[in-house]
Amino acid sequence: MPNYLITGAARGIGRGLTRHLLSQGHRVFLLDNNLPSLTTTTTHLLSHGFSTPQNFTTSHTDLSSRAAISTAITSATEYFNGKLDVLINNAFPTPHTWSNNAAMDSTDVDVMSEWDYKLSVGLTAPFILSRLCIPLLASSSESPGCIIHISSTRAHQSEANHEAYSAVKAGLIGLTQSMSVSLGEKYRIRVNAISPGWIHVEDENGDEEGRKWEDGLTERDHEWHSVGRVGKVEDIAKAVEFLVASEFVTGTEIVVDGGVSRKMVYPE
Numbered sequence: 001m002p003n004y005l006i007t008g009a010a011r012g013i014g015r016g017l018t019r020h021l022l023s024q025g026h027r028v029f030l031l032d033n034n035l036p037s038l039t040t041t042t043t044h045l046l047s048h049g050f051s052t053p054q055n056f057t058t059s060h061t062d063l064s065s066r067a068a069i070s071t072a073i074t075s076a077t078e079y080f081n082g083k084l085d086v087l088i089n090n091a092f093p094t095p096h097t098w099s100n101n102a103a104m105d106s107t108d109v110d111v112m113s114e115w116d117y118k119l120s121v122g123l124t125a126p127f128i129l130s131r132l133c134i135p136l137l138a139s140s141s142e143s144p145g146c147i148i149h150i151s152s153t154r155a156h157q158s159e160a161n162h163e164a165y166s167a168v169k170a171g172l173i174g175l176t177q178s179m180s181v182s183l184g185e186k187y188r189i190r191v192n193a194i195s196p197g198w199i200h201v202e203d204e205n206g207d208e209e210g211r212k213w214e215d216g217l218t219e220r221d222h223e224w225h226s227v228g229r230v231g232k233v234e235d236i237a238k239a240v241e242f243l244v245a246s247e248f249v250t251g252t253e254i255v256v257d258g259g260v261s262r263k264m265v266y267p268e
Contacts, residue, residue, distance in 0.1 A: 002244075003080045005029040007063065007129065008091030010037035012201040013150065016233025017088065017240065019204075022050045029076045030058045032091070033121075053079065063091055063125040064117055073132040083145075084136035086244055089126035090150040092168065093118050103161055115164050122168035123175070130179060130191075138187040146190040147183075148243055149176050150236075151253065153197045153261050169195070173253055180251030190250035192243045197257025199231040226259030 004021050008014040009030035018028050022045065032038045038058050050056060057079050061072040076084065102109035130147055137145035154162060155169040176193040183189040198221075203211045213232060222229045239254050255261060 002026045002085040003029070003083060004086045004088065005031065005076055005084055005129075005133070006088045006090055007031045007125070009058075010034050010041045011205050013196065013199055013204070013233055013236055014088075014090045015041050016201060016204045017090070017237055018056070019045070019048075020234065020237040022055055027080070028056045029079055030056060031061050031063075031072055031076075032058070033060065033062050035060050064120040066128060069125060069128050070132060073129070073136075076133075077136060080136065082136060083139045084133055085145045086240075087129060087133045087137065087145070087147045088150065088240070089129060089147070089172070091125065092122045092165065101161065104163060118164035119168060119171075122164070123171045126172065127175060130183075134183070134187060134189070137189050141188075144188045144190075146192070146244060146250075147179065148240060149173075149191070149193045151176075151193045151195040153195050153255060153257050155195060157261060176253065177251050184250055190243075190247070192250060193253045194236060194239045194243070195253055195255045195257070196236055197231060197255070197260050198225070199233060199236060199256075201233060204233060224260065225257075226263070229258070231256065231258055 004026050006014050006018055006028060009018050009028070010032035011034065014032070018030055018041070021028050030038065030041065038060055042052070042058055045056060046052070052058075059072045059075055062068045099109050099114060102111060104111065126149055133147075137147070149172040151172040152165070152169040154166050155173050158166045173193050173195070176191050180191040183191060200213060200217060202215045203213045217230055225231075235256050239256050243249060243254065
């Protein structure tokens with residue numbers, strides 16, 4: 001039964017991946033700093049037949065705190081009995097823009113504090129988590145584990161007031177490349193990145209049961225994508241499965257965006 005550790009697991013892509021992996025029989029350690037969402041997700045998973053601690057456990061962890069990260073990995077080590085198969089660094093603080101739709105030159109918002117916090121959670125934490133998980137991932141020399149960073153197409157394209165988000169996601173791609181060499185040569189640990197485009201997660205963000213994936217989407221939203229629809233969490237899950245199973249793939253970025261980043265856009 002493979003073991004997964006997922007950060008940002010209480011909402012969005014992280015929660016969807018958790019649900020998918022549990023349905024496939026994997027064990028999952030959910031790490032998130034949002035306690036209400038983590039509690040709601042736990043209730044949701046229990047109501048769908050997944051039991052704790054047999055199938056999953058949770059850790060309420062502030063990823064901006066190095067001490068808290070270390071404590072969480074100690075708990076994960078105990079939960080997995082010292083062996084981790086996959087670390088998925090998914091967490092990033094929301095919203096992605098500056099507070100109150102501020103700009104870089106705003107004087108009424110502490111942009112620098114937000115910058116420091118978002119980089120600590122989005123980029124520094126994945127580096128620390130990866131370092132601390134090396135013994136768990138390398139516990140089996142015959143079949144070492146792997147690391148997957150969740151980047152974004154915003155590493156290559158951007159919108160106004162997304163400086164921290166774009167910087168973090170681009171940084172994860174650079175981190176992927178460097179770590180794949182460092183950890184590959186010494187431990188045979190593979191490191192890859194997934195860059196999602198528009199992945200609609202309305203059904204993975206709220207407390208309400210019965211919310212559907214298509215809620216809030218229009219035909220125009222779907223038509224914008226070359227494949228004819230907006231992305232689903234399952235699209236990211238398939239990319240995860242491919243990277244976990246592909247022993248000859250490391251140091252790469254897989255873009256999952258329905259072809260949007262390949263389109264030339266002209267002003268109307």
